[in-house]
Amino acid sequence: MPQLRDSRDTGAEHGHAGAEHAHDFARIFGVETEYGVAVTESDRPVDPGQVAMTMFRPVVSRSRSTNTYLVNGSRLYLDVGSHPEYATAEAVRPMDALAQDLAGERVMRRLALQAQESLHEGYGQRARIHLFKNNVDSAGHSFGCHENYLLRRQVPLSAIEHELVPFLVTRQLFTGAGRFTADPTVEDGFEISQRAEFLDDAVSSSTTRSRPMVNTRDEPHADSDLFRRLHVIVGDSNRSQTATWMKMAITHLVLCVIEEAWRKDAVSECASMTLADPSEAIRAVSRDRTGTAPVTLADGSTTNALAMQRRYHDIVSGFIDRHADAMAAILPDYEQAMALWSQALDAIESGDWRRLASWVDWAAKLQLIQAMRRRDPNLSDARIRQIDFDYHDIVNGTIFPRLERGGFIRTMVDEAHIEQAVEQPPADTRAALRGRFVREALRTDAHWSCDWTHVSLIGPVKLEAEMLDPFDPRPDDAYDAVLDTLRSL
Amino acid sequence: MPQEQRSAQSSDLTQQETDQQDVTRQEGDFAEQASSLDSLLDDIESTLETNAEEYVSSFVQKGGE
Numbered sequence: 001m002p003q004l005r006d007s008r009d010t011g012a013e014h015g016h017a018g019a020e021h022a023h024d025f026a027r028i029f030g031v032e033t034e035y036g037v038a039v040t041e042s043d044r045p046v047d048p049g050q051v052a053m054t055m056f057r058p059v060v061s062r063s064r065s066t067n068t069y070l071v072n073g074s075r076l077y078l079d080v081g082s083h084p085e086y087a088t089a090e091a092v093r094p095m096d097a098l099a100q101d102l103a104g105e106r107v108m109r110r111l112a113l114q115a116q117e118s119l120h121e122g123y124g125q126r127a128r129i130h131l132f133k134n135n136v137d138s139a140g141h142s143f144g145c146h147e148n149y150l151l152r153r154q155v156p157l158s159a160i161e162h163e164l165v166p167f168l169v170t171r172q173l174f175t176g177a178g179r180f181t182a183d184p185t186v187e188d189g190f191e192i193s194q195r196a197e198f199l200d201d202a203v204s205s206s207t208t209r210s211r212p213m214v215n216t217r218d219e220p221h222a223d224s225d226l227f228r229r230l231h232v233i234v235g236d237s238n239r240s241q242t243a244t245w246m247k248m249a250i251t252h253l254v255l256c257v258i259e260e261a262w263r264k265d266a267v268s269e270c271a272s273m274t275l276a277d278p279s280e281a282i283r284a285v286s287r288d289r290t291g292t293a294p295v296t297l298a299d300g301s302t303t304n305a306l307a308m309q310r311r312y313h314d315i316v317s318g319f320i321d322r323h324a325d326a327m328a329a330i331l332p333d334y335e336q337a338m339a340l341w342s343q344a345l346d347a348i349e350s351g352d353w354r355r356l357a358s359w360v361d362w363a364a365k366l367q368l369i370q371a372m373r374r375r376d377p378n379l380s381d382a383r384i385r386q387i388d389f390d391y392h393d394i395v396n397g398t399i400f401p402r403l404e405r406g407g408f409i410r411t412m413v414d415e416a417h418i419e420q421a422v423e424q425p426p427a428d429t430r431a432a433l434r435g436r437f438v439r440e441a442l443r444t445d446a447h448w449s450c451d452w453t454h455v456s457l458i459g460p461v462k463l464e465a466e467m468l469d470p471f472d473p474r475p476d477d478a479y480d481a482v483l484d485t486l487r488s489l
Numbered sequence: 490m491p492q493e494q495r496s497a498q499s500s501d502l503t504q505q506e507t508d509q510q511d512v513t514r515q516e517g518d519f520a521e522q523a524s525s526l527d528s529l530l531d532d533i534e535s536t537l538e539t540n541a542e543e544y545v546s547s548f549v550q551k552g553g554e
Contacts, residue, residue, distance in 0.1 A: 143553025382541035
């Protein structure tokens with residue numbers, strides 16, 4: 001008689017990959033960033049799409065694919081006419097994911113500079129490539145920074161919609177990257193979020209081709225009996241390291257609260273904030289830097305982003321009290337995360353958002369433009385938009401590095417750590433296995449491939465190993481056989 | 490092993506925070522650091538490409554995800 005499966009069956013009894021984490025709060029984190037590409041100061045017209053392909057030539061040629069994995073276990077992706085994309089290797093803590101995300105900036109930057117060199121011959125010595133870690137181009141086309149969180153399977157999609165989405169809609173108070181826009185309906189021409197205008201439904205609707213804020217995927221990134229992958233589409237691309245870290249750390253804590261409740265088959269307290277219309281709410285919040293724009297809840301009552309974030313903060317504080325012994329394991333530096341969260345809400349509530357300019361991207365950007373306007377009241381809209389883009393340019397941008405160097409924006413990871421993350425995968429996830437495989441494979445002429453769950457030798461020998469548990473960095477016999485074979489080539 | 494890594498990372502963070510506190514600069518409001526702000530704005534203005542319209546209009550791509 002086949003076992004009937006219900007959502008409470010964690011499968012832990014059946015020895016499934018990752019079973020040791022079915023009942024705790026361990027999580028796998030990932031960030032996938034699509035970059036915008038532009039070329040300026042060229043002697044003649046050039047197609048950015050072509051430039052992107054040129055950028056990736058050194059990587060594509062050695063892996064024979066537009067989808068290629070690096071020695072640090074991360075993934076580079078480029079398709080014709082697409083945005084170059086970097087997806088971080090699996091990490092078990094936000095700090096490691098942050099280091100990997102910064103490693104991605106370095107990798108992308110190096111590829112772009114190499115391509116820029118090769119452009120000089122045909123397009124002039126002044127030609128410059130720009131890679132924008134942001135979410136909108138000058139014509140209003142949007143692209144994403146997606147977060148991935150491993151989620152326990154007991155949590156239904158409806159819980160994500162009702163309990164997490166209200167948090168995602170309002171977290172832009174501290175995660176928003178800010179956007180100067182020519183849209184005449186936006187007061188002051190400034191929004192706190194890059195992405196708010198471009199998100200439609202909370203979750204995927206099969207009837208529309210809209211862009212949802214979040215979806216879940218039952219992919220074999222881990223044993224699908226225990227976990228699924230939560231894919232958050234609504235986030236902005238952040239430059240501020242602290243904002244990137246906070247985005248993941250606080251979302252993780254809210255997910256812990258939701259998982260804790262659903263382990264007992266109950267909704268969490270977060271359900272009290274279910275929104276009437278997430279798409280309307282996210283736009284209202286984005287256009288207001290006081291956090292007080294009215295937001296309607298599903299029960300018909302009215303609240304605002306500040307009150308909602310305060311409520312989430314209180315709920316998470318309750319979770320922390322219940323799990324005091326385990327908090328260091330759940331989120332190292334959780335005290336710093338909670339303090340920064342309060343600080344952000346306090347600053348916005350008192351109208352003092354400028355105090356956040358050291359770690360909240362929208363505040364840093366707006367503060368800068370206001371300072372420039374004071375110096376030059378005739379600052380043009382084009383100049384403002386140029387500054388907005390330059391802030392996100394990881395290749396030739398001057399503003400953001402200058403802000404970091406001058407101590408105006410705080411950092412969390414030093415250069416040595418970032419360099420290490422370029423070369424090394426996290427040692428405590430299956431990324432360690434993938435990174436080691438790629439490093440060995442690159443030393444040979446072998447034909448190889450890999451994806452998130454497999455490493456494969458294709459030629460001269462056919463051999464493969466599977467890695468279903470993202471938490472497990474330990475090689476098994478099949479993996480050892482693949483590596484041994486590689487080393488013998 | 491993971492335990493050692495965690496404590497190594499925590500102490501790195503503490504070191505960074507100490508380093509940052511050593512930097513004689515207050516966080517937050519740029520206006521409190523008037524002279525360093527002026528030099529920041531000078532630097533930025535001098536390095537931005539002069540043709541802002543061209544710079545902005547060069548960044549157009551089809552949308553992504």
